[in-house]
């Protein structure tokens with residue numbers, strides 16, 4: 001079973017465990033983000049401190065005054081241009097990034113739930129929107145995975161985020177210098193079931209790319225394969241797609257186990273479909289069967305081992 005993982009490059013809001021840079025001088029303690037940071041290359045950033053705001057400081061707010069702007073409470077200073085400029089410069093200085101873990105509800109970092117106010121009407125709530133930095137990041141890195149600390153508490157969102165960042169990190173590592181067509185073929189084989197759980201149709205297209213390696217030059221193959229792979233893992237898996245993959249994997253065991261074990265495995269699949277057994281547990285059980293029967297092809301599959309086990313909370 002592959003236990004070596006490429007290290008994703010993740011941008012974190014600096015106030016998530018790293019530095020007490022929030023407007024109130026505090027840091028946000030988040031146990032899962034702390035664990036995650038041990039398995040990735042961290043790029044931490046606090047856009048507000050980076051433009052020279054103090055800690056602590058009066059909070060800033062998003063206001064709509066024809067355009068979306070950011071204004072500091074008390075001073076009334078308009079920080080929009082400074083925040084925009086910093087965001088563009090900082091993001092352009094980054095090379096490859098697999099994902100962003102950002103602080104929810106922040107006028108700078110929120111993905112979609114910062115509160116925006118109407119400037120001229122005594123701060124009446126207008127809409128929920130993304131923070132200035134987050135919005136620029138989503139525009140500049142459309143292939144990256146985005147999450148906040150709250151969404152990471154949901155098993156399905158967390159599982160998708162983790163599968164995605166570890167997959168794109170491994171893709172990046174594979175495509176680095178001296179990559180051969182065989183390296184891409186091997187990667188494709190390892191990711192077959194994981195890709196199937198995201199997008200069976202894109203898996204088919206990827207399969208066509210690697211089924212005739214002589215058609216494309218290496219550079220063309222790298223370009224087309226990477227583009228489709230990143231698109232495929234960005235598609236959200238569904239319970240039905242997972243069920244389909246799990247049935248495929250069960251197919252490797254069904255003729256190797258006795259009748260009692262067969263009934264047990266079918267019951268587990270059924271329990272997964274009805275929601276009484278979780279995906280983490282099924283992956284673990286299927287890994288054990290793959291080990292027991294020495295099914296190397298399955299043991300190499302990232303689907304059964306998509307990210308470090310320390311990050312595999314139960315649902």
Ligand code: SF4
Nearest residue numbers: 014015046103106109
């Ligand atoms: S949410 Fe963003 S801008 Fe606000 S303190 Fe955290 S890192 Fe800084």
